Amino acid sequence: MAIKKQQVVDALKQVIFFAKKDNIVDLHMIQDISIKGKEIKVTIVFEKLDDPAVGIIYNSVVKTLKKELGDDINVDVKPVGDENGPLAGVKNIIAVISGKGGVGKSTAAANLAVSLAKSGSKVGILDADVLGPSIPIMFGVEDGQPNVVEKKGKPVLLPLENYGIKILSIGFFVKPEQALMWRGSMANNAFNQLMTDSDWGELDYLVIDMPPGTGDIQLTLAQNYNIRGVVLVTTPQKVATADVRRAAMMYRQEKLTIPLLGIIENMSYFIPEDAPDKKYYIFGQGASDQLANELGIKILGRIPIEAKISETGDKGMPLSLVDGSPVTKAFAEISQKLKEEIARL
Numbered sequence: 001m002a003i004k005k006q007q008v009v010d011a012l013k014q015v016i017f018f019a020k021k022d023n024i025v026d027l028h029m030i031q032d033i034s035i036k037g038k039e040i041k042v043t044i045v046f047e048k049l050d051d052p053a054v055g056i057i058y059n060s061v062v063k064t065l066k067k068e069l070g071d072d073i074n075v076d077v078k079p080v081g082d083e084n085g086p087l088a089g090v091k092n093i094i095a096v097i098s099g100k101g102g103v104g105k106s107t108a109a110a111n112l113a114v115s116l117a118k119s120g121s122k123v124g125i126l127d128a129d130v131l132g133p134s135i136p137i138m139f140g141v142e143d144g145q146p147n148v149v150e151k152k153g154k155p156v157l158l159p160l161e162n163y164g165i166k167i168l169s170i171g172f173f174v175k176p177e178q179a180l181m182w183r184g185s186m187a188n189n190a191f192n193q194l195m196t197d198s199d200w201g202e203l204d205y206l207v208i209d210m211p212p213g214t215g216d217i218q219l220t221l222a223q224n225y226n227i228r229g230v231v232l233v234t235t236p237q238k239v240a241t242a243d244v245r246r247a248a249m250m251y252r253q254e255k256l257t258i259p260l261l262g263i264i265e266n267m268s269y270f271i272p273e274d275a276p277d278k279k280y281y282i283f284g285q286g287a288s289d290q291l292a293n294e295l296g297i298k299i300l301g302r303i304p305i306e307a308k309i310s311e312t313g314d315k316g317m318p319l320s321l322v323d324g325s326p327v328t329k330a331f332a333e334i335s336q337k338l339k340e341e342i343a344r345l
């Protein structure tokens with residue numbers, strides 16, 4: 001008996017895209033089904049073709065169709081990328097993480113974004129740190145409100161822009177005094193909107209300033225988005241490196257395996273103004289190197305303790321915008337090393 005399209009559709013409903021918690025038919029991923037005798041060709045749309053789920057779903061489609069329609073059929077699965085997917089124009093999503101607050105994660109994310117932009121890349125920064133969204137202040141856009149426009153019948157957010165960098169923050173939607181009351185799911189919904197209901201356009205890098213530690217947003221990002229890699233920010237103290245190690249391991253679970261691209265050691269040392277050739281390692285030395293060794297990743301760079309970092313951050317102008325400062329140089333090296341690490345993936 002000839003195979004009917006509906007039989008194929010019914011069988012494909014058994015194939016689940018686990019990260020999206022639904023089957024590939026109801027997720028509208030089936031673009032085309034063609035049947036010629038015992039030859040079945042299924043074209044499946046993925047947001048990104050280098051998603052590890054592509055291989056898993058490919059195998060599952062072949063296995064399920066054979067199980068349901070007979071071992072003698074020939075299945076040809078064609079995965080295609082979604083040209084119009086919300087983040088289709090973003091080449092590299094980089095998550096900046098830390099184990100606990102106050103280590104300089106947001107400062108590092110902001111300066112990394114500036115440094116990548118200065119090297120000629122198109123850059124966006126997304127502030128997902130629901131407990132302390134500080135990116136709008138660092139970029140001087142704290143009074144801004146992103147516009148909402150309609151695209152293909154759907155409302156989309158337009159990121160604000162400063163210094164040539166596109167900026168969105170969870171802080172545009174939540175007042176600081178409310179942040180602590182936000183349920184995980186509310187923050188998660190806001191995060192998803194910032195990621196996919198926004199018009200990021202074409203970007204070489206989307207830097208995400210993640211909340212510290214591990215939580216819902218971290219898991220959502222890891223499971224549902226195609227992140228190129230994770231940058232760890234820590235201070236040199238043992239407690240800080242132990243915390244960031246814990247946060248990083250979430251991205252290295254068996255089924256996720258998102259690359260850890262390296263460590264930024266912040267507040268590494270202090271150079272007194274009156275003794276510029278002296279370095280004081282106030283928070284100690286060695287713990288970040290030990291962590292790097294243990295995880296098999298590099299230290300991308302070390303940032304000194306520098307009062308100007310806070311001052312410029314508070315004035316809405318990340319220090320990396322100022323040519324020639326030691327911090328600017330450190331971040332230029334960090335962004336270069338980061339590019340090398342990405343190229344090696």
Ligand code: ADP
Pocket residue numbers: 098100101102103104105106107108132134266267303304305306307309310311313
């Ligand atoms: P996190 O995002 O980890 O909570 P922030 O980036 O907000 O941390 O930094 C916390 C505070 O420390 C801010 O006031 C920031 O300006 C300051 N800071 C960060 N890095 C440095 C540094 N290298 N030298 C001096 N102050 C710093």
